Amino acid sequence: MSRVLSVGFAVVALSSGLTACASESGEGVFGAPKVTKTFDVGAGPLPDVASDPTTNRAYVTSTGDGSLYVLDAQNRTATIKVGKAPGFVAVDPSTQTAYVTSGSTVSVVDIASGAITDTIAVGNGPDGIEVDSDTQTVYVANSDDDSVSVIDAETRKTTATIPVGESPDKMGVDPSSHLLYVANRGGATISVVDPTKSAVVDTITVGKGPGDAAVDPPTRTAFVPNADDDSVSVIDLDKRSVIETIKVGDRPTAATVDSDAHTVFVTNNGSSSVSVIDSLTRKLTYTVDVGDGPQTVAADPSTHTAWVVNYKANTVSVIER
Numbered sequence: 001m002s003r004v005l006s007v008g009f010a011v012v013a014l015s016s017g018l019t020a021c022a023s024e025s026g027e028g029v030f031g032a033p034k035v036t037k038t039f040d041v042g043a044g045p046l047p048d049v050a051s052d053p054t055t056n057r058a059y060v061t062s063t064g065d066g067s068l069y070v071l072d073a074q075n076r077t078a079t080i081k082v083g084k085a086p087g088f089v090a091v092d093p094s095t096q097t098a099y100v101t102s103g104s105t106v107s108v109v110d111i112a113s114g115a116i117t118d119t120i121a122v123g124n125g126p127d128g129i130e131v132d133s134d135t136q137t138v139y140v141a142n143s144d145d146d147s148v149s150v151i152d153a154e155t156r157k158t159t160a161t162i163p164v165g166e167s168p169d170k171m172g173v174d175p176s177s178h179l180l181y182v183a184n185r186g187g188a189t190i191s192v193v194d195p196t197k198s199a200v201v202d203t204i205t206v207g208k209g210p211g212d213a214a215v216d217p218p219t220r221t222a223f224v225p226n227a228d229d230d231s232v233s234v235i236d237l238d239k240r241s242v243i244e245t246i247k248v249g250d251r252p253t254a255a256t257v258d259s260d261a262h263t264v265f266v267t268n269n270g271s272s273s274v275s276v277i278d279s280l281t282r283k284l285t286y287t288v289d290v291g292d293g294p295q296t297v298a299a300d301p302s303t304h305t306a307w308v309v310n311y312k313a314n315t316v317s318v319i320e321r
Contacts, residue, residue, distance in 0.1 A: 030261050030304060030321045033276050033288055037318040041069045041076045044314035047087050049307050051298035054093040058298055058307040060316060061086040061100060068100055068109065073305050073318050080114040082107050088170075090131040090138065092153065099138050099151075101126035106140060108156060118156045122149040128170035128183075128212075135178055137195060141168035148182060150195060160198040164191040170254060170296075172213035172222055174237055181213035181222050181235070190224060192240060202240050206233035214255035214264060216279045223264045223277065225252035232266055232275075234282050244282050248275035256306065258299040261321060265306045267294035274308055274319065290317040 043064035051058045058071045063085045070078035080098075087101040091111075098109040101122075106129065108118040123142025130139045131153070138151040141164075148168060150160040165184025168191070172181045179201075180193040190213055192202040207226025210233070214223045224233040225248070232252060234244040249268025257264050257279060264277040267290075274294060276286035293312025299305065306319040 030263075033263070033274075033286055033306075033319050033321050035288060035290060035317050036320045037074055038291055038310075038315050039075065040314065041071065041316050042067060042079070045311060046295075046309045046314060046316070047311070048089050048296045049298045049309045049316070050089045050091045050098070051300045051307065052091045052093045053300045053302040056300055056303055056305070058300070058316075059089050059091055059098055060307070060309060061089050063087070068098060070111075071307060071316065073303070073320065078114075080109060080111070082109055082116060083119075087126060088129045090129040092131045092133050092136075094133045095136075095153070097153070099129055099131060101129055101140065106138070106151065120151055120156055120158060122151075122158060123147050123161060127168065127185075130171045130173055130180070132173045132175070132178055132180075134175060135195070137178075139171055139173070139180055139193075139195075141171055141182060143167050143169065143185075148180070148191075148193060150198065160195075162193055162198055162200065164193065164200060165189045165203065169210070170212035172215035174215050174222075175217055177237075179237075181215065183210040183213050183224060185209055185211055185227075188226075190222075190235065204235060204240055204242065206235070206242060207231045207245065211252070212254045214257045216257045216259055216264070218259050219279050221279065221282075223255045223257065223266070223279075225255050225266050227251045227253055227269070230268075232264075232277065246277060246282060246284055248277075248284065249273045249287065253294075254296045256297045256299045258301045258304055258306070260301040261304050263299075263304075263321075265297050265299060265308075265319065267297050267308060269293055269295055269311075272310075274306075288319055290319075291315045
């Protein structure tokens with residue numbers, strides 16, 4: 001696809017389902033993001049998706065049939081039965097383990113065999129899960145308890161329960177500091193958690209209804225979608241403050257970062273689109289139309305592929321560059 005050459009702030013239609021901000025679209029060696037496939041994967045509803053860049057696979061939870069679907073960029077390649085009403089999922093590529101929330105527990109899934117090897121009790125209403133592969137730590141946001149459960153992945157024990165803000169949702173880990181950034185949907189804040197202290201060490205005010213914290217290590221920033229004011233707050237991880245606010249689509253709910261492509265993907269649940277942000281310039285560069293009700297997104301930086309779960313449509317859209 002040709003690059004947009006005109007200047008100014010006009011929005012230029014590139015193709016069906018894709019617009020770009022003409023002055024900001026310089027994608028360099030990467031092509032314009034586009035939906036290359038949208039497909040049904042199974043029973044649904046489909047709450048969440050996680051990716052594994054070592055295998056170029058994505059993992060999607062399906063509440064209706066108790067499954068974890070394994071996807072490539074074209075199809076569903078496998079189905080793993082994980083128990084009743086799975087919600088959210090995180091994958092540790094280093095151990096080929098998936099962690100899946102179900103009720104007030106986390107199921108530990110060996111991906112190779114498809115076996116549930118353990119079940120760990122956590123708090124009430126798990127609404128997000130994250131894994132730090134380097135420290136072998138799993139974090140679960142307990143929305144109904146306003147807390148985060150900390151799990152030792154080696155012993156498979158909950159080692160701490162840390163109070164955070166109101167209605168914690170999705171989270172992000174800084175791989176250099178190993179601090180955890182928790183989006184508190186009910187409190188318009190981000191809790192900065194130091195796992196070594198089992199405590200919140202700072203609280204950052206962001207927009208209304210924050211649902212995620214997507215960390216970009218090279219730029220030392222985190223991108224926070226705020227569903228209730230249609231924006232993304234950009235946090236400087238070192239200053240622990242908001243340095244920019246970017247307007248996006250209707251009701252942004254989740255975000256993920258492809259650091260190698262300097263790209264942030266933000267799902268706009270209310271406008272059935274994904275906003276694409278340049279993480280270096282912190283500018284909106286593209287808006288990509290997807291299925292109805294995009295809720296969560298995961299990216300593979302090795303292939304520059306993103307999987308978008310369209311909750312209302314019960315489909316997955318694949319975006320490639």
